């Protein structure tokens with residue numbers, strides 16, 4: 001943790017050196033002692049410390065300085081650090097002015113120069129003030145801070161990315177009246193205030209509307225491969241990819257896993273997975289992802305935060321191109337890219353996505369829905385889990401279901417939980433036909449298929465979970481896919497007793513192998529897969545034995 005600062009300001013160099021020396025001698029192990037030769041220089045230091053979220057425990061200020069006087073400096077500085085203790089250094093002749101300043105700038109104490117010996121005239125006073133400060137002051141947050149507007153899609157994406165990658169961050173909403181946030185906004189330049197969100201790194205560096213790739217780089221995530229070649233490269237870090245990574249690396253394969261958003265995939269967004277073997281009271285998707293990542297790293301899996309955009313085949317080598325321009329090669333490639341949410345096609349929805357409308361459960365937004373009405377669209381388990389989660393914060397959660405029952409789309413245990421939760425309401429035969437709002441969602445129009453009526457209701461939060469589709473266009477010229485983009489594997493590729501086009505080996509494609517030898521597919525992205533965490537994990541683990549078989553023959 002960064003040490004709190006003692007800031008001393010005096011235009012007399014000798015006095016400044018002397019006070020700095022005495023402060024360091026007694027307090028140097030617990031505090032950082034900084035000095036400034038003028039009020040202006042000191043204000044620059046104060047601003048920088050505020051941006052870095054460091055704390056100032058005490059100001060020790062000379063009253064008589066050219067330009068900005070001690071009291072003038074303090075009245076500005078305490079707007080940034082209102083809890084810092086304030087000590088004025090005065091000459092004997094200035095005693096009256098110092099006493100007057102006690103009222104003006106809330107001075108805690110004034111000290112007469114010189115203060116020798118410090119053991120008698122300086123330390124006892126400062127000890128008492130610092131003890132007071134320590135007792136009242138909460139430790140400052142030291143990680144990344146995100147300053148933005150709740151309704152901005154860019155803010156949402158940044159918060160979501162950091163949360164899902166388990167990077168601690170503090171969210172500062174510019175619309176709150178919080179004085180801490182207000183004083184931070186004052187420190188931004190015009191360009192930054194016009195281009196929120198701004199991400200403030202612990203070292204004070206500010207990123208204006210950073211891309212996720214930029215953010216990944218600055219947040220300390222690995223964005224580039226350390227090797228040029230791997231035995232096994234896995235694209236996608238959901239349950240299927242993570243399981244393959246753990247099994248692959250634990251069985252001695254040099255393994256790299258490439259994930260464009262955050263390890264955990266869809267499962268990482270689940271507020272509570274209750275049907276995964278071995279966790280009788282369920283676990284959050286974030287917890288499952290965190291545990292799996294630790295396990296994968298322990299076996300030496302290299303996890304890269306990047307998007308795979310292209311595959312190239314050259315003899316026994318499979319080359320993978322990443323969006324950041326990097327290329328890596330491998331012998332075996334495993335595609336575990338899962339599925340992404342299907343978009344709701346209704347006027348206003350695209351424009352307000354990220355500004356009150358979210359795909360998936362968007363758990364980072366849960367706190368903001370406190371005491372509001374929340375609408376969830378969808379009738380599958382994901383919608384049920386999200387509704388249960390939001391019911392803990394929101395005043396009321398309304399689930400809009402297109403069909404007339406949940407029985408065929410949602411697990412019975414979830415249906416029971418929804419029915420037993422008083423602030424959850426299920427509206428059957430309904431769909432959202434329009435979203436309204438200037439800068440953020442303000443209302444939605446709901447169509448009822450029984451009465452054929454459209455009702456407009458006020459709404460600030462709409463979470464859409466209406467099924468999902470694979471995103472495999474980047475593999476279109478490489479592997480065989482069905483009309484919706486799911487990838488064929490194993491026996492699905494043998495038609496009328498014939499092996500796939502271009503297949504030259506004297507064996508059939510392995511169970512989880514695509515039409516290209518050495519390229520495997522697992523999890524939700526696989527044609528015909530069961531869309532569950534356990535089946536993804538099962539396929540990811542089993543695939544490794546096919547990878548081994550393949551590698552034993554590859555030259």
Ligand SMILES: Cc1cc2nc3c(=O)[nH]c(=O)nc-3n(C[C@H](O)[C@H](O)[C@H](O)COP(=O)(O)OP(=O)(O)OC[C@H]3O[C@@H](n4cnc5c(N)ncnc54)[C@H](O)[C@@H]3O)c2cc1C
Nearest residue numbers: 236238239240260265266267308337338523524531532533
């Ligand atoms: C909210 C929610 C709740 C759920 N609850 C349950 C439950 O309780 N029980 C249950 O069994 N199942 C549940 N499911 C379903 C389950 O999560 C999925 O079946 C499972 O996550 C599929 O795993 P996967 O690894 O195949 O794919 P995914 O989880 O979809 O992971 C794929 C990953 O690949 C990444 N990716 C995609 N393309 C690229 C690329 N080009 N480059 C790099 N990375 C890429 C994605 O970012 C993603 O992280 C739930 C799903 C959701 C959305």
